[in-house]
Amino acid sequence: MDKKICVYAISKNEIKFVDRWYNSVKEADYVCVLDTGSTDGTYEKFKELGVITKQKKYKNFRFDVARNDSMALIPPDTDICVCIDIDEYFEAGWAKILRENWCENTGRVRYRYTWNFNPDGSEGVVFMADKIHKAGAYNWKYPVHEVLSPTTSGKLEFLDLPQIQLNHKADNTKSRKSYLPLLELSVKENPQDDRNMHYLGREYMFAGEYDKAIETLNRHLNLPSANWDIERCASLRYIAKCHKQKGEKVSQESALFRAILECNYVREPYFELGIFYFEQNEFLKAAFVFSEMLKIENRYLNYMSAPICWGSAPYDYLSICYFQIGELKKAVSAIETAIKLSPNDDRLKQNRQIFIDKFNELNTKD
Numbered sequence: 001m002d003k004k005i006c007v008y009a010i011s012k013n014e015i016k017f018v019d020r021w022y023n024s025v026k027e028a029d030y031v032c033v034l035d036t037g038s039t040d041g042t043y044e045k046f047k048e049l050g051v052i053t054k055q056k057k058y059k060n061f062r063f064d065v066a067r068n069d070s071m072a073l074i075p076p077d078t079d080i081c082v083c084i085d086i087d088e089y090f091e092a093g094w095a096k097i098l099r100e101n102w103c104e105n106t107g108r109v110r111y112r113y114t115w116n117f118n119p120d121g122s123e124g125v126v127f128m129a130d131k132i133h134k135a136g137a138y139n140w141k142y143p144v145h146e147v148l149s150p151t152t153s154g155k156l157e158f159l160d161l162p163q164i165q166l167n168h169k170a171d172n173t174k175s176r177k178s179y180l181p182l183l184e185l186s187v188k189e190n191p192q193d194d195r196n197m198h199y200l201g202r203e204y205m206f207a208g209e210y211d212k213a214i215e216t217l218n219r220h221l222n223l224p225s226a227n228w229d230i231e232r233c234a235s236l237r238y239i240a241k242c243h244k245q246k247g248e249k250v251s252q253e254s255a256l257f258r259a260i261l262e263c264n265y266v267r268e269p270y271f272e273l274g275i276f277y278f279e280q281n282e283f284l285k286a287a288f289v290f291s292e293m294l295k296i297e298n299r300y301l302n303y304m305s306a307p308i309c310w311g312s313a314p315y316d317y318l319s320i321c322y323f324q325i326g327e328l329k330k331a332v333s334a335i336e337t338a339i340k341l342s343p344n345d346d347r348l349k350q351n352r353q354i355f356i357d358k359f360n361e362l363n364t365k366d
Contacts, residue, residue, distance in 0.1 A: 005099070006075060007025040008081060008083055009021075009032070009034075009084060012036045012038050013039060014038070025082070032070065033046050033086075034055075037057040062182060064141050080098060083131040088166055089167055106157055107137055108156065111162065111164035112129075115303065123307070125305060125306075128160070136152075137151060142186050144179055144199075183196065186199075201219075232262045233304075236255050236269070237268060240259065252276060265298070271290075278317055284325050287325060293314060312337075319334035328359040331359075335348060339352060
């Protein structure tokens with residue numbers, strides 16, 4: 001017998017996304033939404049669509065409590081729970097894939113998640129998300145950036161299904177102001193949790209509190225549990241960004257070198273170090289760093305993977321560096337690759353012509 005699937009979510013003032021979200025999740029057997037106080041008709045719209053829904057307002061909102069409350073709406077005969085936000089949507093066929101591949105020992109499913117899209121419609125940040133889980137086996141923890149935590153002692157396996165595609169197109173006008181106090185609360189409750197410490201440091205950076213960000217990100221790096229090299233690398237990259245904002249170039253450069261030492265198999269720290277030298281007009285150093293970066297061919301799907309590192313930008317910067325140091329043949333080769341990756345970019349084409357004209361001019365003189 002087919003496994004019963006329930007999609008569940010929390011919502012607040014999401015009316016513009018309701019139809020898109022609902023049309024993508026109605027492949028499930030059940031759809032449940034806990035509304036946390038919408039005033040724009042979101043709650044009423046879900047009721048019209050026949051969604052299992054309830055409204056509950058919170059004096060002191062936290063995401064883990066709301067998500068756990070939303071799980072109370074899930075029908076008892078559900079086998080598989082799917083938690084996605086209202087500004088997300090599945091591509092068609094996901095439920096069939098899930099039912100066909102689910103096993104008795106499956107606890108969580110990882111699926112392909114496009115977190116954002118570039119202005120031209122191409123994918124931005126892509127990683128494997130994991131908010132599909134076995135019913136009754138998990139609850140949510142942490143006030144914000146909440147995660148699933150097992151509630152059973154039995155061994156449950158992760159199942160990777162990259163053929164399931166979830167997309168995220170957010171409302172960028174929504175404020176992040178609630179995130180910082182919730183992250184501060186999260187770290188207060190769990191001061192040894194490396195993940196939340198990293199997130200808090202990043203949030204301080206977003207808020208322009210650079211000294212607090214540097215202090216908090218260094219606390220992350222010093223936690224015994226902070227062992228994920230990609231995340232450690234990201235903390236050092238954020239520290240470098242903070243030093244840049246403070247005008248502390250030596251410390252910025254040092255943090256970027258440390259980021260590469262932490263994780264030398266991802267492009268991001270090389271790219272940021274290359275930009276650092278480029279902005280100082282140290283084009284020989286920048287060319288070397290960008291060249292080393294482009295030797296890395298494997299893109300790791302995680303939320304810290306920067307799409308700019310995998311597009312035309314590295315070749316664009318490298319071509320300018322080569323031009324500045326007189327390596328005109330290499331400059332033309334690099335810009336050609338950049339144009340292949342961004343064929344509609346007129347500036348790149350103009351640069352190519354400048355490089356070619358300069359190359360021909362020098363060859364004619366010789």
